[in-house]
Amino acid sequence: MKFTIAVLVENKPGVLARVASLFRRRGFNIESLTVGTTEREDLSRMTIVVNGDERVLEQVTKQLNKLIEVIKVSDVSRDSVERELCLIRVNSPPEKRGEIIELTNIFRGRIVDVAKDSFIVEITGDEDKINAFIELMKVYGIKEVARTGKVAMVRGGKNGK
Amino acid sequence: MRAADAFIKALEMEGVEVIFGIPGGAILEIYDALYDSNIKHITTRHEQGATHAADGYARASGKVGVVFATSGPGATNTVTGIANAYMDSSPIVVFTGQVARSLIGNDAFQEADITGITMPITKHNYLVTDPKSLLRIVKEAFHIASTGRPGPVLVDIPKDVSQSDIEFDYPSKVELMGYKPKYEGHPMQIKKAAELIMKSERPIILAGGGVRISNAQKELTELAEAIPAFVVTTLMGKGSISEYHPLCLGFVGMHGSKYANYALSESDLVIAVGCRFSDRTTGNAALFAPNAKIIHIDIDPAEIGKNVRVDIPIVGDAKRILAQLKKYIQYKQRKEWEEKIKEWREKFPLRYRKDGFKPQFVVEKVCEFFPDAIVTTEVGQNQMWAAQFFKVKYPRQFISSGGLGTMGFGFPAAMGAKVACPDKDVIDIAGDGSFMMNIQELATCVHYEIPVKVFILNNGYLGMVRQWQQLFYRERYSATCIGCEKISYEKIARGFGAMGITVEKPSEVEDALKIVKENSDVPAVVDFRVDFDANVLPMVPPGKSLKDIIEVD
Numbered sequence: 216m217k218f219t220i221a222v223l224v225e226n227k228p229g230v231l232a233r234v235a236s237l238f239r240r241r242g243f244n245i246e247s248l249t250v251g252t253t254e255r256e257d258l259s260r261m262t263i264v265v266n267g268d269e270r271v272l273e274q275v276t277k278q279l280n281k282l283i284e285v286i287k288v289s290d291v292s293r294d295s296v297e298r299e300l301c302l303i304r305v306n307s308p309p310e311k312r313g314e315i316i317e318l319t320n321i322f323r324g325r326i327v328d329v330a331k332d333s334f335i336v337e338i339t340g341d342e343d344k345i346n347a348f349i350e351l352m353k354v355y356g357i358k359e360v361a362r363t364g365k366v367a368m369v370r371g372g373k374n375g376k
Numbered sequence: 377m378r379a380a381d382a383f384i385k386a387l388e389m390e391g392v393e394v395i396f397g398i399p400g401g402a403i404l405e406i407y408d409a410l411y412d413s414n415i416k417h418i419t420t421r422h423e424q425g426a427t428h429a430a431d432g433y434a435r436a437s438g439k440v441g442v443v444f445a446t447s448g449p450g451a452t453n454t455v456t457g458i459a460n461a462y463m464d465s466s467p468i469v470v471f472t473g474q475v476a477r478s479l480i481g482n483d484a485f486q487e488a489d490i491t492g493i494t495m496p497i498t499k500h501n502y503l504v505t506d507p508k509s510l511l512r513i514v515k516e517a518f519h520i521a522s523t524g525r526p527g528p529v530l531v532d533i534p535k536d537v538s539q540s541d542i543e544f545d546y547p548s549k550v551e552l553m554g555y556k557p558k559y560e561g562h563p564m565q566i567k568k569a570a571e572l573i574m575k576s577e578r579p580i581i582l583a584g585g586g587v588r589i590s591n592a593q594k595e596l597t598e599l600a601e602a603i604p605a606f607v608v609t610t611l612m613g614k615g616s617i618s619e620y621h622p623l624c625l626g627f628v629g630m631h632g633s634k635y636a637n638y639a640l641s642e643s644d645l646v647i648a649v650g651c652r653f654s655d656r657t658t659g660n661a662a663l664f665a666p667n668a669k670i671i672h673i674d675i676d677p678a679e680i681g682k683n684v685r686v687d688i689p690i691v692g693d694a695k696r697i698l699a700q701l702k703k704y705i706q707y708k709q710r711k712e713w714e715e716k717i718k719e720w721r722e723k724f725p726l727r728y729r730k731d732g733f734k735p736q737f738v739v740e741k742v743c744e745f746f747p748d749a750i751v752t753t754e755v756g757q758n759q760m761w762a763a764q765f766f767k768v769k770y771p772r773q774f775i776s777s778g779g780l781g782t783m784g785f786g787f788p789a790a791m792g793a794k795v796a797c798p799d800k801d802v803i804d805i806a807g808d809g810s811f812m813m814n815i816q817e818l819a820t821c822v823h824y825e826i827p828v829k830v831f832i833l834n835n836g837y838l839g840m841v842r843q844w845q846q847l848f849y850r851e852r853y854s855a856t857c858i859g860c861e862k863i864s865y866e867k868i869a870r871g872f873g874a875m876g877i878t879v880e881k882p883s884e885v886e887d888a889l890k891i892v893k894e895n896s897d898v899p900a901v902v903d904f905r906v907d908f909d910a911n912v913l914p915m916v917p918p919g920k921s922l923k924d925i926i927e928v929d
């Protein structure tokens with residue numbers, strides 16, 4: 216099973232290392248991890264996707280809470296908006312350009328760079344959407360993929376924090 | 377004011393009375409400032425010794441132990457001591473010198489990334505990058521080390537930070553957004569626990585090191601009497617209740633008595649207080665107390681449900697929770713259970729074969745001669761025999777490396793305990809292998825007149841490992857014989873300026889102990905040359921249930 220947790224931390228050097236060290240030491244498996252600033256300058260938010268069962272989720276949450284610089288840990292696996300951004304460099308021979316542009320539009324993506332025989336496509340969405348798009352692009356030959364990892368927020372006006 | 381001077385002043389305001397450490401280049405500025413202070417400094421002969429001494433000081437006194445070490449090798453030498461304090465939740469603060477900020481990351485002379493190294497073995501650590509934050513960090517370090525579930529904190533101070541000029545404004549309180557330990561137990565949970573206790577026909581209390589940390593011996597004993605419930609302890613929990621108390625069944629687990637392990641296994645309710653259900657205590661966790669419901673009282677929520685299933689968790693301070701719990705309890709006699717335990721106690725007492733020169737006999741005699749002494753142990757068979765045969769009366773009397781199992785802990789820890797409690801006899805029950813790991817601290821004991829007594833159960837072997845080889849590796853004694861024929865601990869002790877005695881046979885034991893007792897103000901080493909092949913029994917083999925016990929034949 217996969218869980219997505221949001222971790223509010225003090226924005227200080229070394230916090231990421233501490234969180235990463237904890238995951239390694241306790242043998243928890245990170246699927247993806249993103250860090251960024253928040254509405255407050257002194258706080259950062261990490262979104263971590265963890266592999267494991269309920270017991271693992273409980274231990275991850277409790278162990279993270281023990282870190283002095285961790286302020287709040289919440290499970291945002293359910294009832295949340297999840298987004299990831301992905302850049303794909305895909306082969307684009309002249310005869311296929313039209314198809315690729317069309318598919319990109321259907322997925323509400325954008326072509327952000329055009330070279331002689333390749334495009335860079337930018338696409339945002341949840342994991343499934345991005346996976347589906349990558350599948351489609353494979354036909355043309357993918358040269359490079361860069362994904363940001365997931366950020367998430369609970370729906371419905373309640374503060375996920 | 378020079379930051380180093382402000383720093384020492386801050387330590388004075390924290391009430392620090394003694395520091396264990398060794399100076400060096402990166403921490404010179406701080407040692408220079410210390411020169412003008414009334415804080416006592418004990419220069420140990422190894423930083424591992426300093427760290428264990430601070431740990432022993434903390435465990436004996438309940439105060440925070442303080443260590444100074446220089447950068448690089450000084451800092452890395454503290455690592456085992458820090459890991460040891462971390463595993464046993466002991467409050468120490470380690471201050472290390474670091475190379476100047478401009479040199480950090482350049483592989484400068486004596487640079488080691490000690491905050492990186494100690495990240496997984498400290499409760500928290502700091503690299504002071506801004507001189508203005510130094511005093512706030514000192515305040516936070518002591519606060520974090522000593523509150524909630526205590527633990528080691530390391531503060532790494534670059535040399536140019538200690539040389540810089542700062543204002544002295546020591547904060548009166550700390551503000552940590554992400555650190556708010558919870559002390560009060562949830563009232564509903566406490567009520568529910570009381571209901572379970574009242575329903576139980578075979579209750580038992582399992583007391584861990586948290587009882588000592590919380591100073592809850594009185595509350596625990598009163599609760600046990602109120603129910604009434606028998607009490608078993610973990611190794612760290614020894615002293616949670618007097619072992620002379622009729623309700624106390626002593627320690628459980630791998631080398632606990634058969635009756636204590638039976639009582640725990642057959643109970644229908646385990647009231648666990650301040651313990652973390654380590655594998656050494658539970659045996660095979662899946663087979664642990666199979667018919668029992670479990671109430672778990674602990675200040676660290678992460679311990680709840682970590683190793684065994686729990687029916688009623690209560691997060692908070694043991695002392696407060698036990699006192700509240702007792703209010704809901706009515707005395708209820710449980711005749712059948714009492715009879716059962718009485719029967720096990722009579723049928724399966726702790727015993728050993730009395731031929732030859734047995735280490736257990738030495739421990740029994742030590743207990744007879746020094747019943748009120750603080751006892752530290754090394755690690756291995758000596759530790760288990762001490763736990764089995766030294767009956768502890770009061771909390772903080774028994775000090776042992778539980779979680780990490782660090783050979784070489786006992787002697788420097790005894791030194792620290794003696795500094796904390798100068799009016800008490802302090803004894804290290806040692807193994808020959810372990811004592812050698814920090815034997816250099818004899819020099820410290822002699823120099824500062826810290827009259828610790830070391831009683832070596834000298835079997836010429838890494839005995840506990842030898843025992844496992846005998847039992848589980850078909851008597852293939854690979855690398856465990858360390859020999860004792862040619863070493864004279866008596867002469868070594870004398871060489872250091874301490875008292876040294878060799879004891880060859882049981883009939884000499886009492887005389888030796890008498891001499892040591894009469895010379896209470898000198899450090900002493902007694903070499904008890906016991907049988908090499910004694911085993912620690914009973915024993916629950918690793919991975920087995922607490923009822924699968926190998927017994928004395």
Ligand SMILES: Cc1ncc(C[n+]2csc(CCOP(=O)(O)OP(=O)(O)O)c2C)c(N)n1
Pocket residue numbers: 754755756757758759781782783784806807808809810811833835837838839840841
């Ligand atoms: C630092 C360290 N190294 C190795 C071990 C593994 N070990 C556990 S018990 C033991 C033997 C200890 O020998 P000794 O101090 O003579 O005690 P005895 O068991 O003989 O009483 C060893 C090597 C350890 N616990 N700690």
Ligand SMILES: [Mg+2]
Pocket residue numbers: 807808809833834835836837838839
């Ligand atoms: Mg030995």
